[in-house]
Amino acid sequence: YALLLARTDWDVPKHKGLSLFILPMKQAGIEVRPLVQITGEAHFNEVFLSDATVPDTYLLGGEGNGWRALQTALAYERSIMGDTGRGSRNSRADSLLELAREQGRLDDPAMRHQLASVLAMRELNKLTNARAKAAAAQGTSSSLMSLGKLAMSKILHTEAAVKSQLIGARALLAGPENPVADDVNFLTLNAFFTSIGGGTDQIQRNIIGERVLGLPREPEVDRDIPFRQARRS
Incomplete structure:
Protein backbone atom coordinates (compact mmCIF):
# COMPACT_ATOMS: atom_id res chain seq x y z
CA TYR A 1 0.00 0.00 0.00
CA ALA A 2 0.96 3.62 -0.42
CA LEU A 3 -0.33 6.97 0.77
CA LEU A 4 -1.93 8.93 -2.06
CA LEU A 5 -2.56 12.65 -1.67
CA ALA A 6 -5.11 13.60 -4.34
CA ARG A 7 -6.91 16.80 -5.29
CA THR A 8 -10.61 16.18 -4.85
CA ASP A 9 -11.89 19.77 -4.93
CA TRP A 10 -10.65 22.38 -7.41
CA ASP A 11 -12.90 25.19 -6.13
CA VAL A 12 -11.24 25.81 -2.76
CA PRO A 13 -7.71 27.08 -1.92
CA LYS A 14 -4.85 24.71 -2.62
CA HIS A 15 -4.42 23.15 0.84
CA LYS A 16 -8.14 22.68 1.47
CA GLY A 17 -9.06 20.57 -1.55
CA LEU A 18 -6.77 17.62 -0.90
CA SER A 19 -7.74 14.16 0.36
CA LEU A 20 -5.48 11.36 1.60
CA PHE A 21 -6.09 7.75 0.58
CA ILE A 22 -4.52 4.36 1.27
CA LEU A 23 -3.69 3.19 -2.25
CA PRO A 24 -3.49 -0.56 -3.05
CA MET A 25 -0.28 -0.90 -5.05
CA LYS A 26 -0.92 -4.41 -6.42
CA GLN A 27 -3.16 -3.42 -9.33
CA ALA A 28 -2.90 -2.62 -13.01
CA GLY A 29 -1.90 0.92 -13.89
CA ILE A 30 0.84 1.35 -11.27
CA GLU A 31 4.49 1.36 -12.32
CA VAL A 32 7.27 1.64 -9.74
CA ARG A 33 10.76 2.59 -10.94
CA PRO A 34 13.47 2.39 -8.25
CA LEU A 35 15.88 5.32 -8.00
CA VAL A 36 19.38 4.00 -7.39
CA VAL A 54 -8.78 3.51 -5.01
CA PRO A 55 -12.06 2.82 -3.11
CA ASP A 56 -13.55 5.80 -1.24
CA THR A 57 -13.60 3.59 1.86
CA TYR A 58 -9.79 3.94 1.86
CA LEU A 59 -10.07 7.67 2.62
CA LEU A 60 -8.11 8.89 5.68
CA GLY A 61 -9.23 11.79 7.84
CA GLY A 62 -12.24 12.80 5.75
CA GLU A 63 -12.55 14.47 2.37
CA GLY A 64 -10.66 17.74 2.07
CA ASN A 65 -8.53 17.08 5.15
CA GLY A 66 -5.70 15.36 3.30
CA TRP A 67 -3.10 18.05 3.85
CA ARG A 68 -3.56 17.98 7.62
CA ALA A 69 -3.55 14.17 7.71
CA LEU A 70 -0.38 14.04 5.62
CA GLN A 71 1.38 16.54 7.90
CA THR A 72 0.71 14.22 10.84
CA ALA A 73 2.15 11.25 8.93
CA LEU A 74 5.21 13.28 7.92
CA ALA A 75 5.71 14.48 11.49
CA TYR A 76 5.98 10.89 12.73
CA GLU A 77 8.32 9.99 9.87
CA ARG A 78 10.54 12.94 10.84
CA SER A 79 10.41 11.84 14.47
CA ILE A 80 11.74 8.39 13.53
CA MET A 81 14.46 9.84 11.31
CA GLY A 82 15.43 12.35 14.00
CA ASP A 83 15.79 9.64 16.64
CA THR A 84 18.48 7.52 15.07
CA GLY A 85 20.62 7.49 11.97
CA ARG A 86 21.22 4.36 9.98
CA GLY A 87 24.26 2.33 10.93
CA SER A 88 26.96 1.06 8.62
CA ARG A 89 26.63 -2.11 6.58
CA ASN A 90 29.20 -4.09 8.57
CA SER A 91 29.10 -2.28 11.94
CA ARG A 92 32.84 -1.70 11.76
CA ALA A 93 32.60 2.08 12.04
CA ASP A 94 29.36 2.72 13.93
CA SER A 95 30.91 3.87 17.23
CA LEU A 96 32.69 7.19 16.84
CA LEU A 97 34.54 6.84 20.15
CA GLU A 98 35.58 3.26 19.44
CA LEU A 99 36.92 4.25 16.05
CA ALA A 100 38.87 7.13 17.63
CA ARG A 101 40.27 4.72 20.23
CA GLU A 102 41.31 2.22 17.57
CA GLN A 103 43.10 4.96 15.65
CA GLY A 104 44.90 6.19 18.80
CA ARG A 105 43.36 9.68 18.54
CA LEU A 106 41.55 10.00 21.88
CA ASP A 107 44.44 12.05 23.34
CA ASP A 108 44.51 14.47 20.39
CA PRO A 109 43.06 17.79 21.73
CA ALA A 110 41.69 18.88 18.33
CA MET A 111 40.03 15.50 17.78
CA ARG A 112 38.63 15.43 21.32
CA HIS A 113 37.02 18.81 20.64
CA GLN A 114 35.32 17.44 17.51
CA LEU A 115 34.23 14.28 19.32
CA ALA A 116 32.75 16.30 22.17
CA SER A 117 30.86 18.53 19.72
CA VAL A 118 29.25 15.57 17.97
CA LEU A 119 28.35 13.82 21.24
CA ALA A 120 26.89 17.07 22.61
CA MET A 121 24.73 17.45 19.49
CA ARG A 122 23.45 13.91 19.94
CA GLU A 123 22.52 14.51 23.59
CA LEU A 124 20.79 17.80 22.76
CA ASN A 125 18.88 16.11 19.96
CA LYS A 126 17.64 13.41 22.37
CA LEU A 127 16.14 16.14 24.57
CA THR A 128 14.55 17.87 21.57
CA ASN A 129 13.01 14.61 20.37
CA ALA A 130 11.69 13.83 23.86
CA ARG A 131 10.03 17.24 23.92
CA ALA A 132 8.53 16.69 20.46
CA LYS A 133 7.15 13.27 21.44
CA ALA A 134 5.59 14.73 24.57
CA ALA A 135 3.82 17.29 22.39
CA ALA A 136 2.70 14.58 19.96
CA ALA A 137 1.27 12.56 22.86
CA GLN A 138 -1.08 15.48 23.47
CA GLY A 139 -2.48 15.07 19.96
CA THR A 140 -0.41 17.60 18.02
CA SER A 141 1.94 17.03 15.07
CA SER A 142 4.78 18.95 16.67
CA SER A 143 6.95 21.10 14.41
CA LEU A 144 9.79 20.27 16.78
CA MET A 145 10.06 16.96 14.96
CA SER A 146 11.43 18.95 12.03
CA LEU A 147 14.10 20.32 14.34
CA GLY A 148 15.11 16.81 15.41
CA LYS A 149 15.29 15.55 11.84
CA LEU A 150 17.34 18.55 10.70
CA ALA A 151 19.66 18.08 13.66
CA MET A 152 20.14 14.38 12.87
CA SER A 153 21.04 15.29 9.29
CA LYS A 154 23.72 17.66 10.63
CA ILE A 155 24.94 15.02 13.10
CA LEU A 156 25.30 12.31 10.45
CA HIS A 157 27.21 14.55 8.05
CA THR A 158 29.47 15.80 10.87
CA GLU A 159 30.14 12.30 12.20
CA ALA A 160 30.97 11.07 8.71
CA ALA A 161 33.46 13.92 8.25
CA VAL A 162 35.13 13.17 11.60
CA LYS A 163 35.33 9.45 10.81
CA SER A 164 36.94 10.25 7.46
CA GLN A 165 39.53 12.34 9.31
CA LEU A 166 40.16 9.50 11.76
CA ILE A 167 41.04 6.93 9.11
CA GLY A 168 42.93 9.43 6.94
CA ALA A 169 44.08 8.29 3.51
CA ARG A 170 42.32 4.93 4.00
CA ALA A 171 39.09 6.79 3.22
CA VAL A 184 33.02 5.11 6.70
CA ASN A 185 32.43 5.86 3.03
CA PHE A 186 28.98 4.26 3.17
CA LEU A 187 28.03 6.39 6.18
CA THR A 188 29.33 9.50 4.42
CA LEU A 189 27.21 8.86 1.34
CA ASN A 190 24.18 7.60 3.24
CA ALA A 191 24.00 10.80 5.34
CA PHE A 192 22.30 12.41 2.34
CA PHE A 193 19.39 9.99 2.81
CA THR A 194 18.38 11.85 5.98
CA SER A 195 18.92 15.19 4.24
CA ILE A 196 16.28 14.23 1.65
CA GLY A 197 13.81 11.72 3.12
CA GLY A 198 10.79 13.04 5.02
CA GLY A 199 11.27 16.48 3.48
CA THR A 200 14.61 18.05 2.59
CA ASP A 201 16.75 20.04 5.02
CA GLN A 202 15.57 23.20 3.26
CA ILE A 203 11.91 22.33 3.92
CA GLN A 204 12.68 21.65 7.59
CA ARG A 205 14.33 25.08 7.88
CA ASN A 206 11.20 26.71 6.47
CA ILE A 207 8.98 24.83 8.95
CA ILE A 208 11.25 25.67 11.89
CA GLY A 209 11.50 29.32 10.86
CA GLU A 210 7.74 29.78 10.52
CA ARG A 211 6.26 27.46 13.15
CA ARG A 223 -2.90 30.99 -0.79
CA ASP A 224 -6.58 32.03 -0.52
CA ILE A 225 -7.88 31.68 -4.06
CA PRO A 226 -9.60 28.60 -5.54
CA PHE A 227 -7.02 26.17 -6.88
CA ARG A 228 -8.79 26.25 -10.25
CA GLN A 229 -7.71 29.90 -10.56
CA ALA A 230 -4.12 29.37 -9.46
CA ARG A 231 -1.50 30.16 -12.08
CA ARG A 232 0.26 27.07 -13.39
CA SER A 233 3.13 26.87 -15.85
Missing part, protein backbone atom coordinates in the same frame (compact mmCIF):
# COMPACT_ATOMS: atom_id res chain seq x y z
CA GLN A 37 21.19 6.06 -4.76
CA ILE A 38 24.87 6.89 -4.56
CA THR A 39 25.27 3.98 -2.10
CA GLY A 40 24.00 1.53 -4.74
CA GLU A 41 20.75 0.95 -2.81
CA ALA A 42 17.24 1.98 -3.88
CA HIS A 43 15.04 3.25 -1.04
CA PHE A 44 13.26 5.85 -3.19
CA ASN A 45 11.09 5.31 -6.27
CA GLU A 46 9.33 7.06 -9.09
CA VAL A 47 5.68 5.94 -9.13
CA PHE A 48 3.54 6.35 -12.24
CA LEU A 49 -0.26 6.02 -12.03
CA SER A 50 -2.26 5.33 -15.19
CA ASP A 51 -6.00 4.79 -14.55
CA ALA A 52 -5.31 3.18 -11.16
CA THR A 53 -8.26 3.26 -8.76
CA LEU A 172 40.14 6.49 -0.42
CA LEU A 173 39.69 2.71 -0.22
CA ALA A 174 36.52 0.67 -0.55
CA GLY A 175 35.30 -2.91 -0.83
CA PRO A 176 35.08 -5.87 1.60
CA GLU A 177 38.87 -6.11 1.86
CA ASN A 178 38.81 -2.63 3.49
CA PRO A 179 35.81 -2.99 5.87
CA VAL A 180 36.45 0.08 8.04
CA ALA A 181 37.00 2.42 5.09
CA ASP A 182 34.07 0.85 3.25
CA ASP A 183 31.79 1.53 6.23
CA VAL A 212 8.95 27.31 15.84
CA LEU A 213 10.67 30.70 15.59
CA GLY A 214 7.58 32.61 14.41
CA LEU A 215 9.29 34.23 11.42
CA PRO A 216 7.12 35.65 8.60
CA ARG A 217 5.85 33.21 6.00
CA GLU A 218 7.12 33.34 2.47
CA PRO A 219 4.77 35.28 0.13
CA GLU A 220 1.95 33.11 -1.29
CA VAL A 221 -0.17 35.05 -3.76
CA ASP A 222 -2.38 32.01 -4.40
Whole structure:
Protein backbone atom coordinates (compact mmCIF):
# COMPACT_ATOMS: atom_id res chain seq x y z
CA TYR A 1 0.00 0.00 0.00
CA ALA A 2 0.96 3.62 -0.42
CA LEU A 3 -0.33 6.97 0.77
CA LEU A 4 -1.93 8.93 -2.06
CA LEU A 5 -2.56 12.65 -1.67
CA ALA A 6 -5.11 13.60 -4.34
CA ARG A 7 -6.91 16.80 -5.29
CA THR A 8 -10.61 16.18 -4.85
CA ASP A 9 -11.89 19.77 -4.93
CA TRP A 10 -10.65 22.38 -7.41
CA ASP A 11 -12.90 25.19 -6.13
CA VAL A 12 -11.24 25.81 -2.76
CA PRO A 13 -7.71 27.08 -1.92
CA LYS A 14 -4.85 24.71 -2.62
CA HIS A 15 -4.42 23.15 0.84
CA LYS A 16 -8.14 22.68 1.47
CA GLY A 17 -9.06 20.57 -1.55
CA LEU A 18 -6.77 17.62 -0.90
CA SER A 19 -7.74 14.16 0.36
CA LEU A 20 -5.48 11.36 1.60
CA PHE A 21 -6.09 7.75 0.58
CA ILE A 22 -4.52 4.36 1.27
CA LEU A 23 -3.69 3.19 -2.25
CA PRO A 24 -3.49 -0.56 -3.05
CA MET A 25 -0.28 -0.90 -5.05
CA LYS A 26 -0.92 -4.41 -6.42
CA GLN A 27 -3.16 -3.42 -9.33
CA ALA A 28 -2.90 -2.62 -13.01
CA GLY A 29 -1.90 0.92 -13.89
CA ILE A 30 0.84 1.35 -11.27
CA GLU A 31 4.49 1.36 -12.32
CA VAL A 32 7.27 1.64 -9.74
CA ARG A 33 10.76 2.59 -10.94
CA PRO A 34 13.47 2.39 -8.25
CA LEU A 35 15.88 5.32 -8.00
CA VAL A 36 19.38 4.00 -7.39
CA GLN A 37 21.19 6.06 -4.76
CA ILE A 38 24.87 6.89 -4.56
CA THR A 39 25.27 3.98 -2.10
CA GLY A 40 24.00 1.53 -4.74
CA GLU A 41 20.75 0.95 -2.81
CA ALA A 42 17.24 1.98 -3.88
CA HIS A 43 15.04 3.25 -1.04
CA PHE A 44 13.26 5.85 -3.19
CA ASN A 45 11.09 5.31 -6.27
CA GLU A 46 9.33 7.06 -9.09
CA VAL A 47 5.68 5.94 -9.13
CA PHE A 48 3.54 6.35 -12.24
CA LEU A 49 -0.26 6.02 -12.03
CA SER A 50 -2.26 5.33 -15.19
CA ASP A 51 -6.00 4.79 -14.55
CA ALA A 52 -5.31 3.18 -11.16
CA THR A 53 -8.26 3.26 -8.76
CA VAL A 54 -8.78 3.51 -5.01
CA PRO A 55 -12.06 2.82 -3.11
CA ASP A 56 -13.55 5.80 -1.24
CA THR A 57 -13.60 3.59 1.86
CA TYR A 58 -9.79 3.94 1.86
CA LEU A 59 -10.07 7.67 2.62
CA LEU A 60 -8.11 8.89 5.68
CA GLY A 61 -9.23 11.79 7.84
CA GLY A 62 -12.24 12.80 5.75
CA GLU A 63 -12.55 14.47 2.37
CA GLY A 64 -10.66 17.74 2.07
CA ASN A 65 -8.53 17.08 5.15
CA GLY A 66 -5.70 15.36 3.30
CA TRP A 67 -3.10 18.05 3.85
CA ARG A 68 -3.56 17.98 7.62
CA ALA A 69 -3.55 14.17 7.71
CA LEU A 70 -0.38 14.04 5.62
CA GLN A 71 1.38 16.54 7.90
CA THR A 72 0.71 14.22 10.84
CA ALA A 73 2.15 11.25 8.93
CA LEU A 74 5.21 13.28 7.92
CA ALA A 75 5.71 14.48 11.49
CA TYR A 76 5.98 10.89 12.73
CA GLU A 77 8.32 9.99 9.87
CA ARG A 78 10.54 12.94 10.84
CA SER A 79 10.41 11.84 14.47
CA ILE A 80 11.74 8.39 13.53
CA MET A 81 14.46 9.84 11.31
CA GLY A 82 15.43 12.35 14.00
CA ASP A 83 15.79 9.64 16.64
CA THR A 84 18.48 7.52 15.07
CA GLY A 85 20.62 7.49 11.97
CA ARG A 86 21.22 4.36 9.98
CA GLY A 87 24.26 2.33 10.93
CA SER A 88 26.96 1.06 8.62
CA ARG A 89 26.63 -2.11 6.58
CA ASN A 90 29.20 -4.09 8.57
CA SER A 91 29.10 -2.28 11.94
CA ARG A 92 32.84 -1.70 11.76
CA ALA A 93 32.60 2.08 12.04
CA ASP A 94 29.36 2.72 13.93
CA SER A 95 30.91 3.87 17.23
CA LEU A 96 32.69 7.19 16.84
CA LEU A 97 34.54 6.84 20.15
CA GLU A 98 35.58 3.26 19.44
CA LEU A 99 36.92 4.25 16.05
CA ALA A 100 38.87 7.13 17.63
CA ARG A 101 40.27 4.72 20.23
CA GLU A 102 41.31 2.22 17.57
CA GLN A 103 43.10 4.96 15.65
CA GLY A 104 44.90 6.19 18.80
CA ARG A 105 43.36 9.68 18.54
CA LEU A 106 41.55 10.00 21.88
CA ASP A 107 44.44 12.05 23.34
CA ASP A 108 44.51 14.47 20.39
CA PRO A 109 43.06 17.79 21.73
CA ALA A 110 41.69 18.88 18.33
CA MET A 111 40.03 15.50 17.78
CA ARG A 112 38.63 15.43 21.32
CA HIS A 113 37.02 18.81 20.64
CA GLN A 114 35.32 17.44 17.51
CA LEU A 115 34.23 14.28 19.32
CA ALA A 116 32.75 16.30 22.17
CA SER A 117 30.86 18.53 19.72
CA VAL A 118 29.25 15.57 17.97
CA LEU A 119 28.35 13.82 21.24
CA ALA A 120 26.89 17.07 22.61
CA MET A 121 24.73 17.45 19.49
CA ARG A 122 23.45 13.91 19.94
CA GLU A 123 22.52 14.51 23.59
CA LEU A 124 20.79 17.80 22.76
CA ASN A 125 18.88 16.11 19.96
CA LYS A 126 17.64 13.41 22.37
CA LEU A 127 16.14 16.14 24.57
CA THR A 128 14.55 17.87 21.57
CA ASN A 129 13.01 14.61 20.37
CA ALA A 130 11.69 13.83 23.86
CA ARG A 131 10.03 17.24 23.92
CA ALA A 132 8.53 16.69 20.46
CA LYS A 133 7.15 13.27 21.44
CA ALA A 134 5.59 14.73 24.57
CA ALA A 135 3.82 17.29 22.39
CA ALA A 136 2.70 14.58 19.96
CA ALA A 137 1.27 12.56 22.86
CA GLN A 138 -1.08 15.48 23.47
CA GLY A 139 -2.48 15.07 19.96
CA THR A 140 -0.41 17.60 18.02
CA SER A 141 1.94 17.03 15.07
CA SER A 142 4.78 18.95 16.67
CA SER A 143 6.95 21.10 14.41
CA LEU A 144 9.79 20.27 16.78
CA MET A 145 10.06 16.96 14.96
CA SER A 146 11.43 18.95 12.03
CA LEU A 147 14.10 20.32 14.34
CA GLY A 148 15.11 16.81 15.41
CA LYS A 149 15.29 15.55 11.84
CA LEU A 150 17.34 18.55 10.70
CA ALA A 151 19.66 18.08 13.66
CA MET A 152 20.14 14.38 12.87
CA SER A 153 21.04 15.29 9.29
CA LYS A 154 23.72 17.66 10.63
CA ILE A 155 24.94 15.02 13.10
CA LEU A 156 25.30 12.31 10.45
CA HIS A 157 27.21 14.55 8.05
CA THR A 158 29.47 15.80 10.87
CA GLU A 159 30.14 12.30 12.20
CA ALA A 160 30.97 11.07 8.71
CA ALA A 161 33.46 13.92 8.25
CA VAL A 162 35.13 13.17 11.60
CA LYS A 163 35.33 9.45 10.81
CA SER A 164 36.94 10.25 7.46
CA GLN A 165 39.53 12.34 9.31
CA LEU A 166 40.16 9.50 11.76
CA ILE A 167 41.04 6.93 9.11
CA GLY A 168 42.93 9.43 6.94
CA ALA A 169 44.08 8.29 3.51
CA ARG A 170 42.32 4.93 4.00
CA ALA A 171 39.09 6.79 3.22
CA LEU A 172 40.14 6.49 -0.42
CA LEU A 173 39.69 2.71 -0.22
CA ALA A 174 36.52 0.67 -0.55
CA GLY A 175 35.30 -2.91 -0.83
CA PRO A 176 35.08 -5.87 1.60
CA GLU A 177 38.87 -6.11 1.86
CA ASN A 178 38.81 -2.63 3.49
CA PRO A 179 35.81 -2.99 5.87
CA VAL A 180 36.45 0.08 8.04
CA ALA A 181 37.00 2.42 5.09
CA ASP A 182 34.07 0.85 3.25
CA ASP A 183 31.79 1.53 6.23
CA VAL A 184 33.02 5.11 6.70
CA ASN A 185 32.43 5.86 3.03
CA PHE A 186 28.98 4.26 3.17
CA LEU A 187 28.03 6.39 6.18
CA THR A 188 29.33 9.50 4.42
CA LEU A 189 27.21 8.86 1.34
CA ASN A 190 24.18 7.60 3.24
CA ALA A 191 24.00 10.80 5.34
CA PHE A 192 22.30 12.41 2.34
CA PHE A 193 19.39 9.99 2.81
CA THR A 194 18.38 11.85 5.98
CA SER A 195 18.92 15.19 4.24
CA ILE A 196 16.28 14.23 1.65
CA GLY A 197 13.81 11.72 3.12
CA GLY A 198 10.79 13.04 5.02
CA GLY A 199 11.27 16.48 3.48
CA THR A 200 14.61 18.05 2.59
CA ASP A 201 16.75 20.04 5.02
CA GLN A 202 15.57 23.20 3.26
CA ILE A 203 11.91 22.33 3.92
CA GLN A 204 12.68 21.65 7.59
CA ARG A 205 14.33 25.08 7.88
CA ASN A 206 11.20 26.71 6.47
CA ILE A 207 8.98 24.83 8.95
CA ILE A 208 11.25 25.67 11.89
CA GLY A 209 11.50 29.32 10.86
CA GLU A 210 7.74 29.78 10.52
CA ARG A 211 6.26 27.46 13.15
CA VAL A 212 8.95 27.31 15.84
CA LEU A 213 10.67 30.70 15.59
CA GLY A 214 7.58 32.61 14.41
CA LEU A 215 9.29 34.23 11.42
CA PRO A 216 7.12 35.65 8.60
CA ARG A 217 5.85 33.21 6.00
CA GLU A 218 7.12 33.34 2.47
CA PRO A 219 4.77 35.28 0.13
CA GLU A 220 1.95 33.11 -1.29
CA VAL A 221 -0.17 35.05 -3.76
CA ASP A 222 -2.38 32.01 -4.40
CA ARG A 223 -2.90 30.99 -0.79
CA ASP A 224 -6.58 32.03 -0.52
CA ILE A 225 -7.88 31.68 -4.06
CA PRO A 226 -9.60 28.60 -5.54
CA PHE A 227 -7.02 26.17 -6.88
CA ARG A 228 -8.79 26.25 -10.25
CA GLN A 229 -7.71 29.90 -10.56
CA ALA A 230 -4.12 29.37 -9.46
CA ARG A 231 -1.50 30.16 -12.08
CA ARG A 232 0.26 27.07 -13.39
CA SER A 233 3.13 26.87 -15.85
